[in-house]
Amino acid sequence: MRLQFILGEIGGGLRRNLSMVVSVILVTFVSLTFVGAAGMLQLQINQMKGYWYDKVQVAIFLCGEGSTAAGCASGPVTAEQQDNVRTLLESPAVAQYINDFQFESKDDAYKHFKEQFSNSPIVDSVTPDQLPASFRINMKDPEKYQIISETFASQPGVETVIDQRQVLERLFSVMNAASLVAVIIAGVMTVCAILLIATTIRLSAFSRRRETGIMRLVGASKTVIQLPFILEGVIAAVIGAALASGTLWAVAHFFLGEYLSKQYPDTAFISPAQTLLLAPALVGLGVVLAGTSSLLTLRRYLRV
Amino acid sequence: MIRFENVTKVYDQKARPALDSVSLEIDRGEFAFLVGASGSGKSTFLRLVLKEDRATSGTVYVAGQNVANISSWRVPRLRRGIGVVFQDFRLLPQKNVFANVAFAMQVIGKSRSVIRDTVPEVLKTVGLEGKEKRMPHELSGGEQQRVAIARAVVNRPGILLADEPTGNLDPTTSMGIMGVLDKINQNGTTVVMATHDDDIVNEMRKRVVELKNGRVIRDEARALYTSMIPVVGQSRRLKDASGRDDAADPRGETVRDQAGEGRL
Numbered sequence: 001m002r003l004q005f006i007l008g009e010i011g012g013g014l015r016r017n018l019s020m021v022v023s024v025i026l027v028t029f030v031s032l033t034f035v036g037a038a039g040m041l042q043l044q045i046n047q048m049k050g051y052w053y054d055k056v057q058v059a060i061f062l063c064g065e066g067s068t069a070a071g072c073a074s075g076p077v078t079a080e081q082q083d084n085v086r087t088l089l090e091s092p093a094v095a096q097y098i099n100d101f102q103f104e105s106k107d108d109a110y111k112h113f114k115e116q117f118s119n120s121p122i123v124d125s126v127t128p129d130q131l132p133a134s135f136r137i138n139m140k141d142p143e144k145y146q147i148i149s150e151t152f153a154s155q156p157g158v159e160t161v162i163d164q165r166q167v168l169e170r171l172f173s174v175m176n177a178a179s180l181v182a183v184i185i186a187g188v189m190t191v192c193a194i195l196l197i198a199t200t201i202r203l204s205a206f207s208r209r210r211e212t213g214i215m216r217l218v219g220a221s222k223t224v225i226q227l228p229f230i231l232e233g234v235i236a237a238v239i240g241a242a243l244a245s246g247t248l249w250a251v252a253h254f255f256l257g258e259y260l261s262k263q264y265p266d267t268a269f270i271s272p273a274q275t276l277l278l279a280p281a282l283v284g285l286g287v288v289l290a291g292t293s294s295l296l297t298l299r300r301y302l303r304v
Numbered sequence: 305m306i307r308f309e310n311v312t313k314v315y316d317q318k319a320r321p322a323l324d325s326v327s328l329e330i331d332r333g334e335f336a337f338l339v340g341a342s343g344s345g346k347s348t349f350l351r352l353v354l355k356e357d358r359a360t361s362g363t364v365y366v367a368g369q370n371v372a373n374i375s376s377w378r379v380p381r382l383r384r385g386i387g388v389v390f391q392d393f394r395l396l397p398q399k400n401v402f403a404n405v406a407f408a409m410q411v412i413g414k415s416r417s418v419i420r421d422t423v424p425e426v427l428k429t430v431g432l433e434g435k436e437k438r439m440p441h442e443l444s445g446g447e448q449q450r451v452a453i454a455r456a457v458v459n460r461p462g463i464l465l466a467d468e469p470t471g472n473l474d475p476t477t478s479m480g481i482m483g484v485l486d487k488i489n490q491n492g493t494t495v496v497m498a499t500h501d502d503d504i505v506n507e508m509r510k511r512v513v514e515l516k517n518g519r520v521i522r523d524e525a526r527a528l529y530t531s532m533i534p535v536v537g538q539s540r541r542l543k544d545a546s547g548r549d550d551a552a553d554p555r556g557e558t559v560r561d562q563a564g565e566g567r568l
Binding site: 210211214217225 | 354377380381382383384385386387388394396407408410411412413455456459
């Protein structure tokens with residue numbers, strides 16, 4: 001009976017305050033979407049770290065046709081220079097930092113290139129000769145890149161030494177910045193949401209002051225009086241959180257899954273299922289947000 | 305049922321107290337009028353009984369309990385034992401008569417079947433049989449007040465507080481309301497009614513407690529709105545301070561101080 005009564009009260013409150021409730025839903029929706037976007041970016045970063053850090057290596061590119069680097073003044077790398085590099089890699093001084101290494105010939109490079117850019121017209125204009133041969137080194141500790149770089153950069157026949165991780169780090173720092181921006185926007189929107197929920201609850205309490213006054217007088221408990229108001233805010237916030245979760249899922253599914261993953265087939269994107277892991281967190285956040293702000297509002301504006 | 309011991313209530317330190325060292329006892333099953341000009345402290349008295357306000361000093365006992373010792377989460381239980389009726393009825397305009405009365409039971413978690421049984425019974429007591437489906441705006445003022453009374457007593461409180469319940473009603477309707485209150489009182493409910501309505505007080509011949517400037521200046525059984533007994537000495541109020549320990553019933557046919565002039 002009491003439950004049914006409370007549900008009835010909530011229904012009435014939601015109906016009477018429909019426009020405010022809709023605005024609460026939208027504001028929580030937007031703010032939680034940004035929270036979720038930040039979360040998604042972090043998931044994506046972790047995903048890419050996991051995927052790349054195993055694969056990413058230090059690459060020693062050898063001089064090819066027309067290389068302009070200082071080490072390539074004597075033309076393309078010779079077999080002797082190439083052997084020297086290999087010997088150096090196998091020497092104990094260097095080998096202690098390395099798990100293993102592979103030689104990638106011009107033809108291998110061309111093959112990988114074709115795979116990576118299979119749906120791009122650039123493939124047709126590239127020949128194996130244009131791609132440099134390289135040693136791909138898998139480091140024991142990626143942080144020790146500097147040692148490899150110093151050792152090999154000045155070797156004859158070496159065009160350049162590249163730490164591929166650094167390329168990724170740059171990407172990650174962009175993504176981190178983006179997620180920071182998302183968090184800031186989410187923060188501002190969350191303040192909005194809190195204030196809006198507080199205002200809504202206040203209006204709701206005001207429009208039902210007759211009822212609550214009578215409830216007080218006949219000895220209704222604090223819970224019975226306050227719960228409908230709190231649940232009103234919480235329900236609106238949960239709907240907003242559900243919308244936000246749906247939006248994130250849609251972004252993961254349609255934008256990442258169908259669009260970006262075709263554009264960048266060699267990149268590991270998070271799956272839509274992973275974004276659903278964020279959903280409970282978003283709903284929880286929405287509930288806490290709405291619950292606390294309505295509770296604090298009621299404490300001020302609804303005497304019990 | 306209700307006992308005030310030297311209760312003082314100060315709203316504003318600069319102004320005189322709303323209640324000034326009031327001692328008073330209203331027994332179970334009694335019917336008492338609280339009379340006095342506006343600002344004499346009648347409403348403050350009722351608010352203190354309901355624990356809407358806290359007494360500045362002194363002690364308020366309701367049903368044997370010192371209300372100052374009732375923790376805030378137990379206040380609802382206190383209020384379940386007290387029905388309240390107001391001058392402006394305070395019905396819910398979008399609910400019909402039955403729903404208005406049922407509301408008081410719903411919010412304290414009474415079951416649907418109990419509500420279905422009790423509400424018509426109470427409506428009958430207040431003389432509103434067959435009007436369950438009416439909306440408040442379809443009722444006369446007297447009928448609306450009957451609904452309000454039904455709502456106040458539907459949970460069978462031991463005390464009914466009425467704050468000028470006939471203030472908005474014509475004399476004939478008022479007498480009808482008084483009949484309802486009297487009936488409720490005869491069923492064992494203590495009734496305390498604050499009023500300005502001298503006709504009603506004179507008609508009913510119940511106990512009258514007169515307040516002036518926050519002090520009890522008269523407390524008579526079976527009394528009239530205006531005291532028939534001439535003014536006597538000024539010092540009788542001291543008796544109030546000493547509490548209820550007088551051998552004689554303090555509600556006896558005594559006159560408290562400074563009655564008379566200025567009261568009319």
